[in-house]
Amino acid sequence: MIPENTAIPEVVFIGRSNIGKSSLINGLVNRNGLVKTSSKPGHTRMMNFFKIGDKLSLVDMPGYGWKSRDEWGDMILSYLQNRKNLRRIYILVDPSHGLKDSDLQIMKLLDGSGLSYQVVLTKMDRLSRTKYGSSKAEIEAQLVKDAICCFPMVLGVSSRTRDGLDELRAAIVKASQLGL
Numbered sequence: 374m375i376p377e378n379t380a381i382p383e384v385v386f387i388g389r390s391n392i393g394k395s396s397l398i399n400g401l402v403n404r405n406g407l408v409k410t411s412s413k414p415g416h417t418r419m420m421n422f423f424k425i426g427d428k429l430s431l432v433d434m435p436g437y438g439w440k441s442r443d444e445w446g447d448m449i450l451s452y453l454q455n456r457k458n459l460r461r462i463y464i465l466v467d468p469s470h471g472l473k474d475s476d477l478q479i480m481k482l483l484d485g486s487g488l489s490y491q492v493v494l495t496k497m498d499r500l501s502r503t504k505y506g507s508s509k510a511e512i513e514a515q516l517v518k519d520a521i522c523c524f525p526m527v528l529g530v531s532s533r534t535r536d537g538l539d540e541l542r543a544a545i546v547k548a549s550q551l552g553l
């Protein structure tokens with residue numbers, strides 16, 4: 374169930390199934406097991422809202438590009454387009470695989486609706502520094518070419534090693550204008 378529009382700022386994490394959305398929310402709030410994760414794609418089936426005190430909501434989404442693309446599109450696009458308190462959309466991308474067609478399709482939809490988003494690369498721990506760096510550069514070049522409403526800075530995280538989480542938290546605070 375989607376809570377009514379509230380005044381509490383919200384940020385949402387979207388991306389393909391198994392990309393690490395739910396793990397990232399656990400990492401950000403420092404509570405493993407708050408959100409259920411799984412090595413099987415398609416684990417999260419509904420939108421889940423996690424309130425951080427009464428200041429901020431982190432929203433977990435079912436993955437796209439796995440079985441339920443149509444359902445995903447209708448339900449989630451209408452949420453993204455109508456949510457007044459939504460401060461940023463984070464699109465999670467695996468740097469081992471790069472941008473997939475499904476990512477580009479979603480970005481096109483967001484561009485078409487004038488919704489801004491920022492790309493976060495997940496599972497950084499799986500790549501060497503060099504491989505991560507070259508994948509990030511390639512993704513950034515593609516975004517400059519193909520994406521319109523993309524926030525220019527690409528962030529990187531590992532929920533496993535906790536690398537990049539502080540930078541992402543700072544970005545969320547800034548995007549949400551929390552002024553903590």
Ligand SMILES: Nc1nc2c(ncn2[C@@H]2O[C@H](COP(=O)(O)OP(=O)(O)OP(=O)(O)O)[C@@H](O)[C@H]2O)c(=O)[nH]1
Pocket residue numbers: 388389390391392393394395396397409410411412413414415416417418434435436437495496497498499530531532533534
């Ligand atoms: N190595 C590594 N594995 C990770 C990381 N984050 C998540 N994983 C693994 O990736 C798998 C999927 O993680 P989830 O967080 O459930 O992914 P999700 O995007 O929520 O997936 P759906 O709910 O199916 O859309 C799990 O086996 C996690 O343990 C990470 O930073 N590093």
Ligand SMILES: [Mg+2]
Pocket residue numbers: 394395396409410416417433434435
């Ligand atoms: Mg999930």
